[in-house]
Structure formats: C-alpha cells, structure tokens
Amino acid sequence: MPETPFIAIELGTLQANISRAAESARASGYALRPHVKTHKIIEIARMQEAAGVLGISVATLGEAEVFVAAGFTDVFIAYPLWLTEAKAQRLDALLDQATIRLGVDSAEAGTQLVKMLGGRAPLLELLIEVDSGHHRSGIEPEKVGELGAHLASLGLEVSGVFTFPGHSYAPGALSTAAEDEAKALATARDQLMAVGQTDAIICSGGSTPSLASANVQVITEQRPGVYVFNDAQQLELGSCDWVDVALTVQATVVSIRGNRVIVDAGSKTLGADRAGYASGYGRILEFHDARIVALSEHHATIEFPEGELPNRGDVLSVIPNHVCNTVNLADQVYVFDRGELVDTWMVAARGRNS
Amino acid sequence: MPETPFIAIELGTLQANISRAAESARASGYALRPHVKTHKIIEIARMQEAAGVLGISVATLGEAEVFVAAGFTDVFIAYPLWLTEAKAQRLDALLDQATIRLGVDSAEAGTQLVKMLGGRAPLLELLIEVDSGHHRSGIEPEKVGELGAHLASLGLEVSGVFTFPGHSYAPGALSTAAEDEAKALATARDQLMAVGQTDAIICSGGSTPSLASANVQVITEQRPGVYVFNDAQQLELGSCDWVDVALTVQATVVSIRGNRVIVDAGSKTLGADRAGYASGYGRILEFHDARIVALSEHHATIEFPEGELPNRGDVLSVIPNHVCNTVNLADQVYVFDRGELVDTWMVAARGRNS
CATH class of the missing domain: 3.20.20.10 (Alanine racemase)
Known part of the structure; x- marks a missing residue:
C-alpha cells in the first residue's frame, strides 16, 4: 500500500x-x-x-x-x-x-x-x-x-x-x-x-x-x-451520491484531542477550495457526519460526533471539495479494484498551466 | 521571458x-x-x-x-x-x-x-x-x-x-x-x-x-x-510592506468586460486559499486598489477602479494569498535581478507530502 x-x-x-x-x-x-x-x-x-x-x-x-x-x-x-x-x-x-x-x-x-x-x-x-x-x-x-x-x-x-x-x-x-x-x-x-x-x-x-x-x-x-x-462539492450540491465518488485522498490519523481528529492530508494534498455553501474542507467517506472544520498545509482538523472516533494510525478516505485542484497536486494516482491496488497512473498534464 | x-x-x-x-x-x-x-x-x-x-x-x-x-x-x-x-x-x-x-x-x-x-x-x-x-x-x-x-x-x-x-x-x-x-x-x-x-x-x-x-x-x-x-496575507495582516514581496505570479490579461479583467492565473497556479480576513484571492503589485473578486482554475477575475484598466496582453504581477501553496503548484520558479531573468530554480520538494 x-x-x-x-x-x-x-x-x-x-x-x-x-x-x-x-x-x-x-x-x-x-x-x-x-x-x-x-x-x-x-x-x-x-x-x-x-x-x-x-x-x-x-x-x-x-x-x-x-x-x-x-x-x-x-x-x-x-x-x-x-x-x-x-x-x-x-x-x-x-x-x-x-x-x-x-x-x-x-x-x-x-x-x-x-x-x-x-x-x-x-x-x-x-x-x-x-x-x-x-x-x-x-x-x-x-x-x-x-x-x-x-x-x-x-x-x-x-x-x-x-x-x-x-x-x-x-x-x-x-x-x-x-x-x-x-x-x-x-x-x-x-x-x-x-x-x-x-x-x-x-x-x-x-x-x-x-x-x-x-x-x-x-x-x-x-x-x-x-x-x-465526483467530489464533496457535487455531494453537497446533490448532483451525486456517496456511491458515485470515485476518488479519495487516503490519510492517516496522527493526532486526537477530544472529538477533534487530525489527519495528514491538508491543503497541499486536498487543495484549499471552500465554496460558500460547503460544510467544511471536504467530507469523510467512512464517517458521513464528521466535518473538516479547519485545514492547514498538512493537517485536516476533523470534528467527529460523539462515540464515532477513529484511532491514531487509522487511515480515512477524505473526499476533497474540488477534485480538479486535488489531482493537480499529485504526480500520480493509485488505482484500486474493490480495494486491491491494481495500477498506478501518472497525472500526465499536472501543472501544465501555460 | x-x-x-x-x-x-x-x-x-x-x-x-x-x-x-x-x-x-x-x-x-x-x-x-x-x-x-x-x-x-x-x-x-x-x-x-x-x-x-x-x-x-x-x-x-x-x-x-x-x-x-x-x-x-x-x-x-x-x-x-x-x-x-x-x-x-x-x-x-x-x-x-x-x-x-x-x-x-x-x-x-x-x-x-x-x-x-x-x-x-x-x-x-x-x-x-x-x-x-x-x-x-x-x-x-x-x-x-x-x-x-x-x-x-x-x-x-x-x-x-x-x-x-x-x-x-x-x-x-x-x-x-x-x-x-x-x-x-x-x-x-x-x-x-x-x-x-x-x-x-x-x-x-x-x-x-x-x-x-x-x-x-x-x-x-x-x-x-x-x-x-511574503504574500498577500502578510500584506493584509500588516506584517510586511509591498516592497518586501519577493514572489509574484506573472499573468496575462486575456479578457476584459467593463472594469472586470481576467488574467490567466487561477487556483491551479495561485492556490485557492482565502482566509476570512482576505480582501480577495490575492493582490496586484502594479494596481494596489484592484481586487481579485473571483478565482477559477485558470481565471482570476479582477475588479479595477475606474480609469485604471490594463490592456489585453498586458502582464500583471499577482501576489498570491498564501505563498506556500502557490510554490507547491510549480515545478520551477524564475529568478529575476531588477527585472532581468538570471536563473531558474527547481522546486525540489514540490509535492513531497508523504
């Protein structure tokens, strides 16, 4: 992995x-x-x-x-x-x-x-x-x-x-x-x-x-x-459902205090997009009621409802707000078929802005 | 250039x-x-x-x-x-x-x-x-x-x-x-x-x-x-002055309607950061009173005060809001000494998020 x-x-x-x-x-x-x-x-x-x-x-x-x-x-x-x-x-x-x-x-x-x-x-x-x-x-x-x-x-x-x-x-x-x-x-x-x-x-x-x-x-x-x-924006606009989300950022829980959990994906991995209507800086596939309330370059701060906390070291699937900017941050993506890693694709046009 | x-x-x-x-x-x-x-x-x-x-x-x-x-x-x-x-x-x-x-x-x-x-x-x-x-x-x-x-x-x-x-x-x-x-x-x-x-x-x-x-x-x-x-956040927080800004994104005016000007740098070049206190999505070095009111992936929409419009094809110096995320989008940067291009540096650790 x-x-x-x-x-x-x-x-x-x-x-x-x-x-x-x-x-x-x-x-x-x-x-x-x-x-x-x-x-x-x-x-x-x-x-x-x-x-x-x-x-x-x-x-x-x-x-x-x-x-x-x-x-x-x-x-x-x-x-x-x-x-x-x-x-x-x-x-x-x-x-x-x-x-x-x-x-x-x-x-x-x-x-x-x-x-x-x-x-x-x-x-x-x-x-x-x-x-x-x-x-x-x-x-x-x-x-x-x-x-x-x-x-x-x-x-x-x-x-x-x-x-x-x-x-x-x-x-x-x-x-x-x-x-x-x-x-x-x-x-x-x-x-x-x-x-x-x-x-x-x-x-x-x-x-x-x-x-x-x-x-x-x-x-x-x-x-x-x-x-x-699809992405968290499409989810929150109602133009897709959770099962239609094909891309996530896999992130590890590195810190927990109370019901606030920090994972190791921030704006340098997810992008800093946050539209006015967004409920946070992205969503969590495994925890629909959790909210990403703050984002630093390498920290996403996630508030969890009572009784739903993950453990340090757990890997969560973060759905970015705006997937176009997320992909543009990565040199490659990892392709899974029902959970099994089957391929690696280059983001061939990453950063080709001019 | x-x-x-x-x-x-x-x-x-x-x-x-x-x-x-x-x-x-x-x-x-x-x-x-x-x-x-x-x-x-x-x-x-x-x-x-x-x-x-x-x-x-x-x-x-x-x-x-x-x-x-x-x-x-x-x-x-x-x-x-x-x-x-x-x-x-x-x-x-x-x-x-x-x-x-x-x-x-x-x-x-x-x-x-x-x-x-x-x-x-x-x-x-x-x-x-x-x-x-x-x-x-x-x-x-x-x-x-x-x-x-x-x-x-x-x-x-x-x-x-x-x-x-x-x-x-x-x-x-x-x-x-x-x-x-x-x-x-x-x-x-x-x-x-x-x-x-x-x-x-x-x-x-x-x-x-x-x-x-x-x-x-x-x-x-x-x-x-x-x-x-430094960057637009530091400028607007008062922790630096305009003359202390060492990095800009050079962007070309591609479209103009009324006092709204579009340049070819968007969130894929500048980053999408916009703190609550920010006056827009960055500032313009040559036009202190202009404001970047909207940002798409390849468009910054800039509102100009009356009588200050640039022309199509002009190159403006955009000061990004949060420079850390801007640099992380580029493979290289161009180094100038009083306007003359003197070097190109690789962003050696770009994208090294894990």
Whole structure:
C-alpha cells in the first residue's frame, strides 16, 4: 500500500461514472466532449474515448500538447488564449497534428490570432465565448453577431458558441443555471445565423452540476469534467451520491484531542477550495457526519460526533471539495479494484498551466 | 521571458528578507530554524544557511529526504508523524545522515516510535507539541510533564517543546498570539523541568506574522517560513510592506468586460486559499486598489477602479494569498535581478507530502 497521503481511485466507480454520462449523451443526442482538466490522465481519457467520446476539452495549451502527444486528435482549448509569439508557435505545431478548437471573446484576440498565426489562423475552429451568468470571461449573447461578423471579416472560421454555466455551483441553482445556459446559447446561435452563418452551429455548454438539467434542444455538446470522479462539492450540491465518488485522498490519523481528529492530508494534498455553501474542507467517506472544520498545509482538523472516533494510525478516505485542484497536486494516482491496488497512473498534464 | 502564468522571484528582495530575519535573530539571541516548506527550494535554503541559519524545519518525511540529500544535516520534522513500517525505514535511513528532530503529541505516538524504530528511536530528538491557541495538533501545556515523563520512561530523548501560533493569522492578533505562544511554551518548559529534565530545553515557536512580537525571554528558536517571500496575507495582516514581496505570479490579461479583467492565473497556479480576513484571492503589485473578486482554475477575475484598466496582453504581477501553496503548484520558479531573468530554480520538494 502506498504511504499516506495519496490519491486512491476506485476503478469500478470511475468506469460507471464514465459509462453513465456517455449513455446519457447518446440517449439525448448531444456530443460529450469531457473536460480533461479534471483528471489530466491519459488512461482516463482513453476510457472516455472507449465509451464513445470523440473529442476532448482542455483549459491550456500545455494540456492540449500532452493529450495530442498521446494521440488525441480533436481538442477544444476552451479558453480565450492571448497568443504571444511563443504560444503561437506551440499552437501552430498542434495544428499539424490535430483539429484544434479555440475560445475567443474579443475582436482584439481575433486580430492577435491573425497577427501571430497569419495564414494558419483559419485552420482553427473558433467558438465565441458567451457569459450565461457566471460573469467570468465571455461576452453578452446579444453581441455575438457583431463579433462573429468581425472575426469572419478577418478570414477566421467561427464554428459556434460556448459557455460555462459556473453559477450552477450553488445550492438550488442546478436547473436555473441550465436554463440560463440554454437561453444564452440560443440567443448567441441566433445572432450568428442572422449574420450569415449557415453551417451547423456548435452550441457547447455544460458543467457537472447542470449536466442532467441541460436543455438538449439547444445544446449540441457538453463539457463536464468532474463527473468522472465526483467530489464533496457535487455531494453537497446533490448532483451525486456517496456511491458515485470515485476518488479519495487516503490519510492517516496522527493526532486526537477530544472529538477533534487530525489527519495528514491538508491543503497541499486536498487543495484549499471552500465554496460558500460547503460544510467544511471536504467530507469523510467512512464517517458521513464528521466535518473538516479547519485545514492547514498538512493537517485536516476533523470534528467527529460523539462515540464515532477513529484511532491514531487509522487511515480515512477524505473526499476533497474540488477534485480538479486535488489531482493537480499529485504526480500520480493509485488505482484500486474493490480495494486491491491494481495500477498506478501518472497525472500526465499536472501543472501544465501555460 | 517564460510564458505566463509563471512564478517570478526578485532576488534582491528575497536576499533582503533572508538577511533581515537572520540579523534580527542574532540581535535577539534566538536560533532561526526556517520552515523550508514555504519554498521547497535548495538554492534558497543555501541562502538561509549563508545568512547564519544552522538548522531547518520541514513538514514531511519527503521534504526531509530532499534537504538531507542536498547536504542539510540538522532537520526538524515539525509534525507528529505516525510511523508505519515504510515511514520508519525512511526515518531510520535519515538518522544515518543527519540530526533529526521530530514532533510528538501523544503517548501512543511514542510507543509507536519505539515499536517501529527499536533501539534507534533514542537517536531522535523529540519535541513535544503544545497547543498555544491554534487548536490543531499539540496538547495542553499543562500536560507536558506527564507526557514527557512517559516518553522518557520509554527510553526516548525529549529535547524540548514546540508550538505553532497559527492564530496569529488574523487581523490584530499578531501580538496576542505571540503572548499566547510564550505563555504556552513557558508552562510546557516548566513542566518538563518539574519532571527532571535539566538540560537546555528547546522552546521552539514562530510564525511569520508573530515573528517580530515573539517573547525572546522564553523562545529559544523560531520557525517562520513565509518571511522569505511574503504574500498577500502578510500584506493584509500588516506584517510586511509591498516592497518586501519577493514572489509574484506573472499573468496575462486575456479578457476584459467593463472594469472586470481576467488574467490567466487561477487556483491551479495561485492556490485557492482565502482566509476570512482576505480582501480577495490575492493582490496586484502594479494596481494596489484592484481586487481579485473571483478565482477559477485558470481565471482570476479582477475588479479595477475606474480609469485604471490594463490592456489585453498586458502582464500583471499577482501576489498570491498564501505563498506556500502557490510554490507547491510549480515545478520551477524564475529568478529575476531588477527585472532581468538570471536563473531558474527547481522546486525540489514540490509535492513531497508523504
């Protein structure tokens, strides 16, 4: 057994999560283009491919490079990259090996693409990012027509629109965020059609919490990431159940005082994420009523209900709040099949942030 | 120039921070045993050594292994390790190469040490951890005598006591936390003396915020970590000034809407830390009045005051909230001397959490 703290993945649960989402996409008629930023692991992307996925989403050029090198040939960099000369050279190299889609949310970024990539810029499939309520990057859906026409006038290829309904990450917001998403994408799509875009327009959305509520009349593809593992955020938002959690951090009890227990996994292993709605810094698989009330770099402080205390030296399964940041802290993960260690996978794209 | 996002260290500021703390320790008569978990970088530990530091602190066995392999021979693992067989073998190997100090906060951990290390256990210098108000690991100072006597009866070597006054991380708490620290350490020391400990008793404390307020009549050594770089938490707590910030994450403006600016550094580069007192998810060196109001994995959303907007493609210097977690996300850092790139250092102990 590896030494704690370490990441454990339960293979059967992982496979079930991957299959369920792929089947749901087939049944509903949208393309599933999973966001591999969550796992950054080649073996898991291959499981997704085997379940019927045709393309993947990534957040950075570095992630795209890792997955293209591993043989993935249809990659959406779902991010409004600003191309420097060095980044343009890397993107250009990827265009020789794969179909590359890129996010864009300004006329300036379009001009920069043409300036940096020259005659190669039209090889990119561009998706205009729209804001559906998360208020991060992306433009108002009503402005998509103007930007689409401008990008086309630069000779660029606009294939559709995308959004991230990140405001689904709030209690009770799952279905309203999905409605906002559909409305924003429909408006944006209609704007593109009004300025002469007549080919099939990609309408790409999707977060794990809003996945089940997505309006499949509008959305042509979804880009969930977390669904492969789930995490304490999904549990507490009600978008998964305990049995759907495929990844935990195994941690040893090192200290106990009263009903407060310290385990050897902290923010350097779990990540420091704590959304406003979270009940703590993660959950414990074996003790549903325990709460992680404080987190240091190498200590999680867990309050236990009366009569449920573990012993020093016991190993607990900590479910991190936000699994994407947890995986990004580890060089490798350990794969278990019903409790037996069966494999070790590298987190191939760990730290590929640029 | 490296591609954003990347970590930039300003060498002159780093050297000034290291020298100032070393001089202050000499002037006040305590030993400085810096916590290298903050930087995890061999080159910086050597700068600390050159400034007069004789020993270092680490949080994990893995960090100890990295620094002992690099030639450091006096290492305090300031953590109540629970020794498995595998961890005991690794600790045993370190004892051949260095003086190793270890934290302990229970009779059970002492018994486990003897069980796992046998006749080698007395080679460890043990420091009993006491709780001075942070309520993490550590025992009540009043119980140190009992535990000290018990550990001695097992044949173990108790060299002193230590605490982490982590409750100094709150506005206005700097000096009261330092008072709590001194009181707890003094009580614990007196308890050890009462049970027959007559050698010089190590009283080890110190966090960066409480460093300047420490009671040097009680404390024999301090273990600050963050002081080498400083960060947005130290800025907002008032324990450093803007000119003392030696580390920033260089990030590019990729999107702008109204007065909200998105840069390409998010929680996978900065860390997701946000203490209750923090004004946001970090600060911007060039724009003191801007605030990071939201953070995704690859997006920081920054609100700017009217009339101060940067342009797309501009590179900003983001000061992370908690620099220890930021450095742990990067494989390397870039070293600048007055703006000129002069070196690249590996984060040698990155991810060494077990």
